[in-house]
Amino acid sequence: MLAVLALALPLALPPVGNLTFAQTAPEAEPEDPSILPAGDGQEETFYACSACHSTAIIRRSAFTREQWDGLMDWMVEKQGMNPLEAADRRQIVDYLAQHFGPRASPRGRNPFLN
Numbered sequence: 001m002l003a004v005l006a007l008a009l010p011l012a013l014p015p016v017g018n019l020t021f022a023q024t025a026p027e028a029e030p031e032d033p034s035i036l037p038a039g040d041g042q043e044e045t046f047y048a049c050s051a052c053h054s055t056a057i058i059r060r061s062a063f064t065r066e067q068w069d070g071l072m073d074w075m076v077e078k079q080g081m082n083p084l085e086a087a088d089r090r091q092i093v094d095y096l097a098q099h100f101g102p103r104a105s106p107r108g109r110n111p112f113l114n
């Protein structure tokens with residue numbers, strides 16, 4: 001029931017330094033899961049991770065699996081994310097590591113198509 005959890009999270013957060021880009025980036029349409037690369041975990045990741053910020057902050061990141069896993073703890077401890085269930089967390093971290101790992105760095109992509 002990730003979607004329900006995500007919707008229950010606070011939607012209004014004060015502006016934070018690192019989010020400037022995400023908040024000011026022109027997003028003409030509301031995002032939906034297809035903004036993320038297709039694959040196992042696409043929807044779960046989208047609904048768990050887009051409650052507080054746009055997925056731009058994810059799409060421009062390139063972390064190892066260990067770093068993504070650590071980020072889940074940081075998001076819970078420092079940003080108030082509801083802890084993910086173990087199976088969901090594994091699926092989401094696998095998905096993030098596969099699509100947003102160091103080798104699939106968004107920095108290598110055309111920013112105008114991002």
Ligand code: HEC
Pocket residue numbers: 009013016017018019045048049050051052053057058061071072075079080081082092096
């Ligand atoms: C409860 C709200 C919340 C949820 C849910 C959330 N985040 Fe975040 N996240 C934040 C906030 C707030 C920041 C900015 C913190 C800052 O600027 O220091 C952030 C920052 C980030 C960053 C940037 C980290 C950096 O410093 O480079 C990434 C990547 C990220 N989130 C990924 C995710 C992923 C992946 C998920 C889903 C598993 C997720 N977030 C879910 C609140 C949330």
